[in-house]
Amino acid sequence: MLATYKDVLLRGIRHAGVQSQETHSAIQEIAKTKLQTSTQITNEASSVQETGESSSGIFLGPVRTTESTESTIESYASSFGQEEVPTNFEEAIVGTKHDSETSYEFPADISGVKWELGKLYTNLPTKEHKVLLTIDDGPGNYTEEILDFLKKYNIKAIFFVSGDTVKGYANVLKRQYEEGHEIGSHTYCHRSFYKLEKTSSLEEMKQTLISDLDKTEENVKDIIPEAKIRFLRMPEGYYTDWVGEIAMKYGYVTMNWSVAGDWFDKPDEEIIKMFKSAIKPGAIILLHNGRNRGKRALKILEEIVPYILSQGYSFADPKEFF
Numbered sequence: 001m002l003a004t005y006k007d008v009l010l011r012g013i014r015h016a017g018v019q020s021q022e023t024h025s026a027i028q029e030i031a032k033t034k035l036q037t038s039t040q041i042t043n044e045a046s047s048v049q050e051t052g053e054s055s056s057g058i059f060l061g062p063v064r065t066t067e068s069t070e071s072t073i074e075s076y077a078s079s080f081g082q083e084e085v086p087t088n089f090e091e092a093i094v095g096t097k098h099d100s101e102t103s104y105e106f107p108a109d110i111s112g113v114k115w116e117l118g119k120l121y122t123n124l125p126t127k128e129h130k131v132l133l134t135i136d137d138g139p140g141n142y143t144e145e146i147l148d149f150l151k152k153y154n155i156k157a158i159f160f161v162s163g164d165t166v167k168g169y170a171n172v173l174k175r176q177y178e179e180g181h182e183i184g185s186h187t188y189c190h191r192s193f194y195k196l197e198k199t200s201s202l203e204e205m206k207q208t209l210i211s212d213l214d215k216t217e218e219n220v221k222d223i224i225p226e227a228k229i230r231f232l233r234m235p236e237g238y239y240t241d242w243v244g245e246i247a248m249k250y251g252y253v254t255m256n257w258s259v260a261g262d263w264f265d266k267p268d269e270e271i272i273k274m275f276k277s278a279i280k281p282g283a284i285i286l287l288h289n290g291r292n293r294g295k296r297a298l299k300i301l302e303e304i305v306p307y308i309l310s311q312g313y314s315f316a317d318p319k320e321f322f
Contacts, residue, residue, distance in 0.1 A: 113125050113126060113321060114321055114322065115253045115321045115322060116253075117247070117248045117251065117252070117253060118244055118248055119244075119253075119254070120239050120244065120254045120255070120256060121253065121254065121255045121256070121284065122255075122256045122257060122258050122284060123258045123280075123282040123283060123284055124282040124283075124284060124316055124321075125282075125321065126281070126282050126316075127281050127282060128281060128282070129281050129311075129312050129313045129314065130281065130282065130313065130314055130315070130316040131259075131279060131281075131282070131283045131284070131285055131308060131313055131314075131315060131316065132157075132158070132283070132284045132285065132315070132316045132318060133150075133155060133156075133157040133158075133285050133287070133315055134157060134158045134159075134160060134184075134233070134255065134257060134284060134285060134286050134287075135157055135158070135159050135160065135286075135287050135288065135289050135297065136160045136186055136233065136286060136287070136288050136289070136290070137160070137162055137165075137186060137190065137288045137289060137290030137291075137293065138159060138161055138162070138165065138169070138172075138288075138289035138290050138294065139159070139161060139165060139166065139168075139169035139172040139173055139176070139289065140165075140169070140289045140290045140291045140292065140293060140294045141291060141292050141294065141295075142289060142292065142293075142294025142295050142297070142298055143159075143169065143172050143176070143289050143294055144172055144175070145294070145298055146289060146294055146297060146298050146301065147172075147175055147176065147179060147181075149298060149301055149302065149305075150179075150181075150301075151179060153305055153309075153315075155305070155315045156180050156181055156182070156315070156317040156318065156319070157181050157182070157318075158181070158182040158183075158184045158231050158255070158318050159176050159181055159182070159183055159184065159289075160184040160185065160186035160231065160233040161173065161183060161184070161185070161186055161216070161220065162186050162187070162188065162189060162190055162216075162290065163185070163186075163187065163188035163189070163212065163215050163216025163217075163218075163219045163220070164188050164189045164215075164219075165290070166216075166219050166220055166223060167219055167222070167223070170223045173220070173223050173224065174223060174224060177224050177227055180317075180319075182230060182231060182318045182319065183220060183224070183227055183229055184229060184230070184231035184232065184233060184255070185213060185216045185217070185220075185229050185231070185232045185233075185252065186216075186233055186234075186235065187209070187212040187213060187216060187232075187234065187235055188211075188212035188213075188215045188216050189212070190235045191208070191212060191235060192235060192236060192238075193205060193209070193234065193235065193236070193238040193243075194236060194238060196208065202242065205242075206242060206246065209243065209246055210246060213232075213246070213250060216229075217229060217250075229250075229252065230251065230252065230253060230322070231252060231253050231254075231255055231318070232247045232250070232252035232253070232254050232255070233254070233255050233256065234254075237256045237257070239254065239256065255284065256284070257284045257285065257286035258278075258280070258282075258283045258284050258285075259275060259278045259279065259283045259284065259285045259286065260285070260286035260287075261274055261275070262286075262287050262288055262293075262296055262297060262300060263288065268296065268299055268300070271296075271300065272299075272300055272303045272304060275300060275304050276303075276304055276307050276308075279304075279308055279311070279313065281313075285304075287300060287301070
């Protein structure tokens, strides 16, 4: 089995991205054995529906969100093992139900297209051969090496930073900003809102998120007073309608991803191969650089960036959609 029950269920499902057929089989097996004894799993998998993500690196189209999710691991696992990979959310997630829907088509020409508040982006609002690089959890010990690499290729990324980390890497944060990257909020301490919702009321969760966002804003602006945070990515990709409403009040564009998987306990070569196979027009790539995790992210970047460019893709600057 590729990863533990916790890794596959709580991370593999929440984190969209690249997984091998081995992972697919693991999830199917887990679904059979665990669904019978744990209704909690249904709630743990809610982000699959709410973000429109898929664990096979599928490029997804319209995003649909809901405050209450009724998708199950069983319906999620049932989408695997098909000869043809599902090409949209409705095919990838079978038997889901939405209380409220927001769907939209992405134009082939991005000229004039802008980010919109109130939408959760799992891919760029375009069908052009462009991808977006996003990096979570930092700054970290390898962030400067990542910045050196991105500068070489003139790639602009969104660094979703943790508010409790930035003061320890003040100069790195300044460099990210000065070199034209976007500073996004990954909240304050990577708090799991999936766990929090089991013990807290909705109002308590809202107040916790507001507090975390405020503290992150304060710490970033203590270092870069002129910085404006314009993006939010929740820890573990958590998203519900109320998160979107709070994000709108801060003026944040909410974003998850469509290509990821650098946390899996597999050889780098396999992870790199899976990343390459998952690249599609408009893909949002997720890597991590907290503490020492940037070492692996850098290795992945060194392999996939030349490949992506050789396939006729370019890296979008997130500023071009404002």
